[in-house]
Amino acid sequence: DQQVKQNSPSLSVQEGRISILNCDYTNSMFDYFLWYKKYPAEGPTFLISISSIKDKNEDGRFTVFLNKSAKHLSLHIVPSQPGDSAVYFCAASARNTGNQFYFGTGTSLTVIP
Amino acid sequence: EADIYQTPRYLVIGTGKKITLECSQTMGHDKMYWYQQDPGMELHLIHYSYGVNSTEKGDLSSESTVSRIRTEHFPLTLESARPSHTSQYLCASSPRRGQGSPLHFGNGTRLTVT
Numbered sequence A: 001d002q003q004v005k006q007n008s009p010s011l012s013v014q015e016g017r018i019s020i021l022n023c024d025y026t027n028s029m030f031d032y033f034l035w036y037k038k039y040p041a042e043g044p045t046f047l048i049s050i051s052s053i054k055d056k057n058e059d060g061r062f063t064v065f066l067n068k069s070a071k072h073l074s075l076h077i078v079p080s081q082p083g084d085s086a087v088y089f090c091a092a093s094a095r096n097t098g099n100q101f102y103f104g105t106g107t108s109l110t111v112i113p
Numbered sequence B: 001e002a003d004i005y006q007t008p009r010y011l012v013i014g015t016g017k018k019i020t021l022e023c024s025q026t027m028g029h030d031k032m033y034w035y036q037q038d039p040g041m042e043l044h045l046i047h048y049s050y051g052v053n054s055t056e057k058g059d060l061s062s063e064s065t066v067s068r069i070r071t072e073h074f075p076l077t078l079e080s081a082r083p084s085h086t087s088q089y090l091c092a093s094s095p096r097r098g099q100g101s102p103l104h105f106g107n108g109t110r111l112t113v114t
Helices: none
Strands: A010-014 A019-025 A030-039 A045-051 A055-059 A062-066 A072-077 A086-093 A101-103 A107-112 B003-006 B009-011 B019-026 B031-037 B046-052 B054-057 B074-077 B087-094 B109-113
Touching: A019 A030, A019 A086, A019 A107, A019 B009, A030 A062, A030 A101, A030 B074, A045 A055, A072 B109, B003 B087, B009 B019, B019 B087, B019 B109, B074 B087
Parallel strands: A010 A107, B009 B109
Antiparallel strands: A019 A072, A030 A045, A030 A086, A055 A062, A062 A072, A086 A101, A086 A107, B003 B019, B019 B074, B031 B046, B031 B087, B046 B054, B087 B109
């Protein structure tokens, strides 16, 4: 049973516009959420995180929003750049799972120049 | 910059062979993990370790084994490779200081068993 879901396998956005990547989770005990970026033939790279005590965290062009009641988080990239083209994974963990991370299936973002 | 190293990057091997995938990190992290990922699928945790001489199986059943004799080294071994083991294997580490620390990943080993 998949606890973290990314329902959009792919997304295309024009350069300069906003990219919004979505993630849903089912385990209400998750209290730490992360986004990773992955280029082909490389390992995932940590991008940004948020704990459940916050509803927003911002780092430069990247902002993560957390809606605990809806069990939903999103990653906003503004403005999108061609170098942002990659696969984005969301992940979640909870203290009661020994801090193990559960990953979504990823969303492939293509930023069109 | 790669503080966590995986070798080999690519491996093609015949059925029945024994293989060891290497993973080393230079960050002094206590926690280390092995994930398996197939294209379009989520990362599945197959093994983890919280320190020297500590190893645990993850959620995904795996025929592989791991060892943690040194903090920096966390190799994964398949005693007899099968085509069903064809996948990408990702090693990761994080510091012990509890939750709130992201995983650092290596570049992975893409294994093909013929």
